[in-house]
Amino acid sequence: FLFLLGIDFKVKTITFNDTTVKLQIWDTAGQEQFHTISTSYFRGARGFVLVYDITNSDSFQGITNWMKDIHEKAGDEVDIVLLGNKCDKEAERVIPKQRGEKLAWEYGIPFFETSATDNINIEDAFSVLTKEILNKNSCVLCDLDVVDLNESKKKKTCCQL
Numbered sequence: 022f023l024f025l026l027g028i029d030f031k032v033k034t035i036t037f038n039d040t041t042v043k044l045q046i047w048d049t050a051g052q053e054q055f056h057t058i059s060t061s062y063f064r065g066a067r068g069f070v071l072v073y074d075i076t077n078s079d080s081f082q083g084i085t086n087w088m089k090d091i092h093e094k095a096g097d098e099v100d101i102v103l104l105g106n107k108c109d110k111e112a113e114r115v116i117p118k119q120r121g122e123k124l125a126w127e128y129g130i131p132f133f134e135t136s137a138t139d140n141i142n143i144e145d146a147f148s149v150l151t152k153e154i155l156n157k158n159s160c161v162l163c164d165l166d167v168v169d170l171n172e173s174k175k176k177k178t179c180c181q182l
């Protein structure tokens with residue numbers, strides 16, 4: 022059996038109109054002791070969801086380094102969204118929303134404040150990231166194996182095979 026230390030793997034399906042996209046989501050550990058193993062999974066990824074905690078300034082400070090790691094390991098062509106998570110914990114907030122917005126603006130990437138607990142903006146963040154990936158690489162669906170030429174009811178894809 023395969024044991025992946027500090028890595029969680031999930032599959033999620035998103036549908037836009039009549040186009041279905043299957044996302045492979047690798048949840049890499051943020052802690053320093055898993056840094057090498059986490060970043061070793063960056064190569065080959067098309068998109069990144071970069072998350073800090075609005076109640077933890079260290080996690081916000083760490084974003085700059087994670088951005089460097091992403092560009093070093095995955096290249097400059099990847100799509101990234103920045104999330105300020107735990108927006109349900111307003112009373113414990115230490116990072117104002119404007120700081121997240123400014124950082125994302127500097128990087129030229131979308132930004133959302135989210136709550137994984139209350140399911141706020143999570144779907145939107147993944148939708149925006151997926152759309153950016155699809156727009157950038159108009160033939161990405163070919164790689165993802167969702168195009169079946171033998172199928173009588175032809176699926177609509179961005180590259181219309």
Ligand SMILES: Nc1nc2c(ncn2[C@@H]2O[C@H](COP(=O)(O)OP(=O)(O)OP(=O)(O)O)[C@@H](O)[C@H]2O)c(=O)[nH]1
Nearest residue numbers: 049050051052106107108109110135136137138139
């Ligand atoms: N209130 C609140 N708690 C959250 C939210 N998201 C995660 N948590 C809690 O924060 C803690 C850490 O969550 P994890 O999902 O383990 O965080 P992580 O960033 O994956 O941690 P690493 O794997 O160590 O990088 C857990 O106790 C979660 O229940 C949120 O949106 N709101």
